[in-house]
Amino acid sequence: MRRFWQNVGFAVEGLRYATRTQRHMRIHWIASALAAAAGFWLGLTGLEWAVLALLIAVVLAAELLNTAVECVVDLASPQRHPLAKAAKDTAAAAVLVIAAAAVVIGAILFLPHLAVKFGL
Template sequence: MSPFKGQTGLKRIFNATGYSLDGLTAAFKGEAAFRQLIVLNVVLIPLSFFIDVSKAEHALLVLVCLLALIVELLNSAVEAAIDRISLELHPLSKNAKDMGSAAQFIALGMIAVVWGLILLG
């Protein structure tokens, strides 16, 4: 058991909320891609309320946008962990970073596909 996992109950939830907000702040301050996705979400999510679609389609429009934010947070976390280990160029580090980037590429593709299918379908 990790010594960092000592809190339980409401104290754990309070601490976890703080850590999550710290992570969002760090991503916003330090990751241009995260800020760009925030702008995309600020445009697309409100726009989704003005499109005449079913509730399920509306949910999909919003969820794919939020998924891209989640993927970017995970991608940034992988990059930060790799950089913390070493800034030395290494094939495994490159693979890890490239895979994180590929995940984000797919998430952005999902936005394009889902929005395209719903708007044009």
Template sequence: MNFRKFFRSFIYAANGICHVLKSEQNFRFHVFAAIVVTTVGMLTGLSQIEWIIIVLSIFGMFMIELVNASIERIVDLVTPELHPLAKQAKDLAAGACLIYAICTVIVGLIIFIPKWSGIIL
């Protein structure tokens, strides 16, 4: 195993994360939402399993946003002009992000509403 290549791969990954933070508004929104959810979770007193679900949801969203950005870049590289299939590829990747975001909101509501109802009532 080449440890230099192995450790260099972490630098490449960090570069990708920095790039998406700088260039993708939706990724920055998800980072903000993650900070809010984490703060609320700490104030609410989540169980260990609830934290596991929240962490998986947050990092799953980050992952799918990175994949979406990758697909957008690849499509732009392959065909810089407007093409119906290029648009479909980008729309499908964006749709996957939207579906997962809706899923995470539903999961968050399932976890947090019972906690809030105890506070509100």
């Protein structure tokens, strides 16, 4: 059990490292907080909250993995190399794909509630 909590501690250190060093990670946190606030304001259903929570977790996890790839690439290839570029750019593309999907799914979740709220 001590080992479990030790590993949770290491994971929290990773979360803090990514939040401290990655501007995009901080943007994802702010966007997640705004989406959650909008969810409370609009009164999302249980299933909609489940979808929103999953979206937030997937976007944050993708940015964490992107940060891990950047760290490993910088460690393994301090000099410029086409494969280092490919690794960083591909990892960044993964975040972009997931963030774009999150925006589309977020719109599907929120737009009907906004329409009701504003009587459209």
